[in-house]
Amino acid sequence: MIHLREVGLRYDRTNAAGRTPGSSPGSSIDVLNAVSFEIPAGSFRWVLGPSGAGKSSLLRLLNLSARPSHGEMELFGVSVKRARRSVLAKLRRRTGTVFQDLRLLPELSVYDNVALRLRLDGLPEDRIETEVTEMLRWVGLGRKLQATPPQLSGGEQQRVAVARAVVHRPPLLLADEPTGALDEPQAIRLMQLFLELNQMGSTVLVATHNESLTRRFPGPSLRLERGTLVDDG
Ligand code: ADP
Numbered sequence: 001m002i003h004l005r006e007v008g009l010r011y012d013r014t015n016a017a018g019r020t021p022g023s024s025p026g027s028s029i030d031v032l033n034a035v036s037f038e039i040p041a042g043s044f045r046w047v048l049g050p051s052g053a054g055k056s057s058l059l060r061l062l063n064l065s066a067r068p069s070h071g072e073m074e075l076f077g078v079s080v081k082r083a084r085r086s087v088l089a090k091l092r093r094r095t096g097t098v099f100q101d102l103r104l105l106p107e108l109s110v111y112d113n114v115a116l117r118l119r120l121d122g123l124p125e126d127r128i129e130t131e132v133t134e135m136l137r138w139v140g141l142g143r144k145l146q147a148t149p150p151q152l153s154g155g156e157q158q159r160v161a162v163a164r165a166v167v168h169r170p171p172l173l174l175a176d177e178p179t180g181a182l183d184e185p186q187a188i189r190l191m192q193l194f195l196e197l198n199q200m201g202s203t204v205l206v207a208t209h210n211e212s213l214t215r216r217f218p219g220p221s222l223r224l225e226r227g228t229l230v231d232d233g
Pocket of ligand 1: 012031049051053054055056057058
């Protein structure tokens with residue numbers, strides 16, 4: 001399902017977001033170095049490591065927001081380097097991502113934020129209504145369907161982002177700190193949702209700092225340190 005061989009990711013520091021004081025314009029930074037691992041379909045992995053280790057960058061590679069600067073990456077059996085755009089677009093549709101910065105559309109209702117994905121897939125509206133309502137009830141937002149994201153708390157927004165990522169039951173789910181704004185019972189509930197998806201056959205990767213969660217749900221992990229994979233198991 002996922003196969004990385006000696007993958008590196010280099011960011012250009014001319015990008016304002018990544019520029020560090022004192023770095024010269026045009027310099028670059030290697031955020032992932034020679035990362036190799038294989039994850040069979042239907043697996044679960046924690047993605048662990050200190051802040052800045054490269055967890056988000058790894059998830060950005062896997063959801064195809066970034067391309068490897070070195071090495072080979074295969075997703076769903078497709079070599080990303082050689083794939084055509086239309087093929088990459090199909091791979092993206094098979095992936096659900098919970099972004100650390102959520103990326104909800106502020107002017108759309110909670111319902112429409114979650115429905116959007118199913119509309120893009122061309123599902124009929126009555127089916128969309130059933131799926132979206134059920135999913136939002138599951139994450140405890142059944143009474144907030146018509147609210148817009150700015151009217152919600154941080155934890156509620158995070159739950160909308162999770163509902164949106166899983167509503168189409170993606171074969172690959174990538175979650176970047178999906179419980180950061182949640183209290184313990186809510187975090188546990190979301191983990192149960194991810195594990196249910198995993199039991200139904202999806203491959204699930206969850207990057208987190210939440211140690212009580214990783215203790216409660218023990219599972220294999222990819223551990224990164226300064227852009228290097230130090231543990232895979
Ligand atoms: P983590 O998710 O483990 O906290 P990240 O993947 O966010 O780590 O970041 C890894 C490193 O890459 C950090 O040093 C960070 O400053 C740098 N970085 C992240 N995004 C960018 C970017 N867009 N441009 C340049 N450097 C970046």
